[in-house]
Amino acid sequence: MAEFFNTGLTQQQFLDQYWQKKPLIIRQAFPDFESPISPDELASLAYESEIESRLIVEQGRESAWQVSHGPFVDADFEHLPESHWTLLVQDVDKHIAETQSILTPFRFIPNWRRDDLMISYAALHGSVGPHTDSYDVFLLQGLGTRKWQVTDHEIHAPSLIQDIDLQVLSEFNHAHEWLLEPGDMLYLPPHFGHHGVAMEACMTLSIGFRAPTQAEAMDAVLNTLLERGLTQKHYQDANLKMVEHDHELNQQDLDNLKTLLHQTIDDAEPILLESLGRLVTETKPSLVDITHEYVTEPTSKKLIEQQFEQGQLLQKSTYHRFVWLEKESGGEIFVAGESYHLKQCSRQQLILLTENTTLNRADWLNLLPEPEVVETLCLLIEEGAWQWQTLDNML
Numbered sequence: 052m053a054e055f056f057n058t059g060l061t062q063q064q065f066l067d068q069y070w071q072k073k074p075l076i077i078r079q080a081f082p083d084f085e086s087p088i089s090p091d092e093l094a095s096l097a098y099e100s101e102i103e104s105r106l107i108v109e110q111g112r113e114s115a116w117q118v119s120h121g122p123f124v125d126a127d128f129e130h131l132p133e134s135h136w137t138l139l140v141q142d143v144d145k146h147i148a149e150t151q152s153i154l155t156p157f158r159f160i161p162n163w164r165r166d167d168l169m170i171s172y173a174a175l176h177g178s179v180g181p182h183t184d185s186y187d188v189f190l191l192q193g194l195g196t197r198k199w200q201v202t203d204h205e206i207h208a209p210s211l212i213q214d215i216d217l218q219v220l221s222e223f224n225h226a227h228e229w230l231l232e233p234g235d236m237l238y239l240p241p242h243f244g245h246h247g248v249a250m251e252a253c254m255t256l257s258i259g260f261r262a263p264t265q266a267e268a269m270d271a272v273l274n275t276l277l278e279r280g281l282t283q284k285h286y287q288d289a290n291l292k293m294v295e296h297d298h299e300l301n302q303q304d305l306d307n308l309k310t311l312l313h314q315t316i317d318d319a320e321p322i323l324l325e326s327l328g329r330l331v332t333e334t335k336p337s338l339v340d341i342t343h344e345y346v347t348e349p350t351s352k353k354l355i356e357q358q359f360e361q362g363q364l365l366q367k368s369t370y371h372r373f374v375w376l377e378k379e380s381g382g383e384i385f386v387a388g389e390s391y392h393l394k395q396c397s398r399q400q401l402i403l404l405t406e407n408t409t410l411n412r413a414d415w416l417n418l419l420p421e422p423e424v425v426e427t428l429c430l431l432i433e434e435g436a437w438q439w440q441t442l443d444n445m446l
């Protein structure tokens with residue numbers, strides 16, 4: 052059984068004992084760790100208009116927690132104070148594909164639960180303030196030392212400092228305090244209060260997860276039900292009891308409404324996973340424009356064959372999200388919120404199309420026997436979800 056970093060726990064024991072339950076400090080999770088990108092490289096990402104970035108400056112009680120959003124220009128960095136500021140860049144895993152290797156040890160957690168790799172650079176005493184997040188996160192120290200203070204309980208509906216552009220807890224009592232050095236990592240479940248302060252210039256890599264809300268899940272299911280015309284049943288009250296006041300809504304109305312809603316979910320069973328597949332592969336609004344840049348001309352089996360013969364490889368887009376599910380016959384894959392039904396395909400073909408990061412000629416030969424699989428690959432290339440790379444570019 053695979054070990055969960057160097058904790059002596061198996062990955063399953065970590066999930067059973069800590070995941071969504073309590074924080075865990077992991078010393079030297081990544082031994083001899085060096086951040087894959089330097090502070091300067093991080094700053095250069097924050098100059099790009101397509102990359103989501105924030106600068107957070109703590110300036111004392113009067114004007115505490117100033118937040119500005121990228122893209123930034125030289126002057127934004129030139130005017131920063133000596134200390135007490137943080138630069139945060141989202142989705143570094145998608146913009147800098149080389150950083151994806153950091154995510155490999157987390158592959159025992161479903162890919163669709165993962166949000167992004169956010170990287171921050173903090174000057175001395177830099178902090179984003181004590182806060183909670185709605186999601187699980189692994190905070191990996193990349194450079195310098197950071198002090199983390201963490202609560203021993205979840206905080207729901209916390210009281211926040213008013214009139215600032217940032218969610219900072221107005222009251223924060225920590226139970227744990229840890230100093231993190233490069234390679235150390237802290238796991239935090241959703242809603243645990245945490246406060247990280249840079250003891251010197253430092254970088255933190257946040258491997259952040261996400262999970263749909265009730266509203267998002269209901270919306271996704273309802274959209275699929277409407278598309279399939281599966282919402283026609285009416286409210287029923289064969290159990291009707293005579294009423295004294297005919298304008299009153301009462302408990303039996305409520306019970307019957309709940310029965311109707313429960314029936315809707317039961318009837319939706321065949322489309323539930325499909326709704327989830329579409330929902331969790333939707334592209335984040337901030338990344339949609341980039342995915343459009345990769346849309347290509349129509350392609351064909353013949354053209355694909357030629358490209359492979361010329362020594363090219365297909366590389367999976369880091370901007371598109373992929374999941375697959377197996378059906379009684381064939382399967383379905385979901386990419387960027389779209390579903391692709393494959394009546395005839397093997398489990399191995401589903402995995403090749405969605406889990407591989409590259410496809411070479413040998414993989415192609417495995418896909419080739421199923422015309423529907425080839426057709427789907429053509430569509431995915433056209434969408435930019437798989438992109439051609441010459442071998443030289445990959446080395």
Ligand code: SIN
Nearest residue numbers: 137171179247255257
């Ligand atoms: C940071 O990197 O400064 C903040 C990370 C977090 O608290 O979620």
Ligand code: CO
Nearest residue numbers: 182183184245
């Ligand atoms: Co946080």
